[in-house]
Amino acid sequence: MSLIAPSNKRGGGKGGAQRKETNKIYANPLPLLFITPQTSHYSPYHVLGLFGLSNSRVENPHCEGSFDPVTRSVWVEDRKDAMILWRRGFFGKGDLSRSEPSWYTRQVNARKAAGKHLTAEEVRERRRAERKQFKLDRARALAQAAAEAEAAFEEGRQAPVIAIPSGATWKPQSQAPTAEVTASEVTPEDETDIQEEQPLEDVEHLQLTLPEAFFLIWTMDCLTVLDHATSESMDLKKIWTTFRAAYHPPGIPSSLSSSYLDRFDNPFLVHYAAYHYYRSHGWVVKGGIKFCVDYLLYKRGPVFQHAEFAVVILPTYEDPKDEEDSPFNLNASPYSWTWLSTINRVNTQVQKTLILTYVTIPAKSRVSTDMLSSPASLAQYSVRDVVLRRFVPARMRD
Amino acid sequence: MEDHPSYPKLSELISKYPRTAGSLFQTYNDLALAQQWEDLEVLDLPSCSRGSFRGRRPKTNDLLYVVPCSLSESLSISWFHQAFEDLGKPPHVYLAINSDDSNIVYYKLSPGIVKPPI
Numbered sequence: 001m002s003l004i005a006p007s008n009k010r011g012g013g014k015g016g017a018q019r020k021e022t023n024k025i026y027a028n029p030l031p032l033l034f035i036t037p038q039t040s041h042y043s044p045y046h047v048l049g050l051f052g053l054s055n056s057r058v059e060n061p062h063c064e065g066s067f068d069p070v071t072r073s074v075w076v077e078d079r080k081d082a083m084i085l086w087r088r089g090f091f092g093k094g095d096l097s098r099s100e101p102s103w104y105t106r107q108v109n110a111r112k113a114a115g116k117h118l119t120a121e122e123v124r125e126r127r128r129a130e131r132k133q134f135k136l137d138r139a140r141a142l143a144q145a146a147a148e149a150e151a152a153f154e155e156g157r158q159a160p161v162i163a164i165p166s167g168a169t170w171k172p173q174s175q176a177p178t179a180e181v182t183a184s185e186v187t188p189e190d191e192t193d194i195q196e197e198q199p200l201e202d203v204e205h206l207q208l209t210l211p212e213a214f215f216l217i218w219t220m221d222c223l224t225v226l227d228h229a230t231s232e233s234m235d236l237k238k239i240w241t242t243f244r245a246a247y248h249p250p251g252i253p254s255s256l257s258s259s260y261l262d263r264f265d266n267p268f269l270v271h272y273a274a275y276h277y278y279r280s281h282g283w284v285v286k287g288g289i290k291f292c293v294d295y296l297l298y299k300r301g302p303v304f305q306h307a308e309f310a311v312v313i314l315p316t317y318e319d320p321k322d323e324e325d326s327p328f329n330l331n332a333s334p335y336s337w338t339w340l341s342t343i344n345r346v347n348t349q350v351q352k353t354l355i356l357t358y359v360t361i362p363a364k365s366r367v368s369t370d371m372l373s374s375p376a377s378l379a380q381y382s383v384r385d386v387v388l389r390r391f392v393p394a395r396m397r398d
Numbered sequence: 399m400e401d402h403p404s405y406p407k408l409s410e411l412i413s414k415y416p417r418t419a420g421s422l423f424q425t426y427n428d429l430a431l432a433q434q435w436e437d438l439e440v441l442d443l444p445s446c447s448r449g450s451f452r453g454r455r456p457k458t459n460d461l462l463y464v465v466p467c468s469l470s471e472s473l474s475i476s477w478f479h480q481a482f483e484d485l486g487k488p489p490h491v492y493l494a495i496n497s498d499d500s501n502i503v504y505y506k507l508s509p510g511i512v513k514p515p516i
Contacts, residue, residue, distance in 0.1 A: 070412070
């Protein structure tokens with residue numbers, strides 16, 4: 001069945017109704033809800049409100065996840081909790097999906113072979129198929145133009161002008177008739193297939209990175225993390241130690257492990273300092289591996305607009321001597337221009353602005369390592385950002 | 399993780415190579431469940447201390463090889479050469495780079511210079 005079927009408006013349209021719906025679904029920026037009971041203008045609560053005292057209460061969803069040391073993440077397996085964490089703040093990612101856990105829906109859609117509500121992955125497949133078709137058309141037109149020019153040169157006349165399709169104006173050819181034919185051929189077979197296939201079990205979970213999970217636990221206390229071995233919930237002290245230990249080099253003896261816990265340059269601490277910094281400024285922070293960066297900053301969330309900023313974390317040691325005996329491969333040495341140019345070029349092509357985030361790692365000489373027994377030590381890290389844009393005169397006229 | 403349906407197939411390599419167990423598990427789930435690869439087999443790659451995969455994309459006939467790794471690892475050209483040799487010198491190999499948030503980025507590696515397809 002051709003993927004380049006005429007697009008169904010409901011699937012990916014950004015019309016007014018779709019936007020209203022996303023605004024409603026993603027109305028809460030954080031998992032905590034502030035419920036203000038409706039009061040009349042004359043009630044005493046309203047008067048108190050004028051003095052700054054409110055009677056709104058905080059509703060905490062109390063989500064639960066379990067720590068997985070092998071993938072170094074927290075898994076949220078409960079469907080409801082996963083949806084709450086995704087819809088209120090875009091925390092986590094479905095491990096079999098692009099963003100929100102949609103694997104089960106995609107499987108059901110595929111079996112029915114008649115997806116009415118397209119998931120993000122299906123929209124992506126359609127877009128990729130269209131782009132591939134465009135590239136084929138363009139290559140064919142270029143080859144044809146070259147052949148015509150050769151022939152014209154042989155005969156000594158002007159070559160005819162051939163239109164080369166451009167990305168902005170190319171439209172997919174209507175393939176509706178073939179799509180319908182193949183769909184009707186496929187359905188009778190599909191019905192027998194469904195009866196033979198096993199019942200579908202949803203094996204997807206929402207995966208939270210350790211900085212995301214720690215943010216939910218420490219700032220809002222809306223996530224409980226269970227220990228993977230004992231299935232008991234971990235208290236903050238245990239979480240603080242376990243999350244840092246997850247980044248230790250693998251296969252070291254436990255005596256060495258406890259000495260590593262006294263280090264300020266643990267990658268968890270550096271990453272968390274930057275994550276907390278941007279989250280507390282209201283940005284939605286997601287992973288940036290697709291664009292060779294550490295984090296992507298979204299103004300409201302991935303469903304609204306593409307990320308405008310790409311963050312690269314550059315750890316800097318306050319005391320260079322601390323770097324010499326570091327077991328973590330932080331890569332804090334001077335960066336090369338080729339590295340910076342590559343990342344900047346990648347992000348310019350996708351219209352993102354690069355932010356270099358310098359996280360200063362406190363010196364052991366100045367700050368006692370006893371501070372590391374509590375998350376309050378994060379206050380010792382300073383975060384500064386530098387915005388970098390590549391100036392392309394041909395493309396930047398605004 | 400032990401309760402996950404993919405665990406039995408991977409348990410041997412997860413115990414043998416604990417450092418690369420996370421990326422192996424995530425890549426396997428992505429290929430088998432999300433991308434729905436067919437005839438997916440798990441291979442042992444001792445020279446690179448990890449498992450690797452061989453399978454077909456849905457509705458195609460070419461056998462493709464995938465080697466998982468993690469974003470925090472440092473790799474080298476000799477490492478790639480070794481992987482190519484051990485997998486039987488296929489025309490190209492996909493490197494699956496895993497990150498903690500379960501994002502996987504696939505890089506297609508070929509020995510030598512390759513012209514872009516279109």
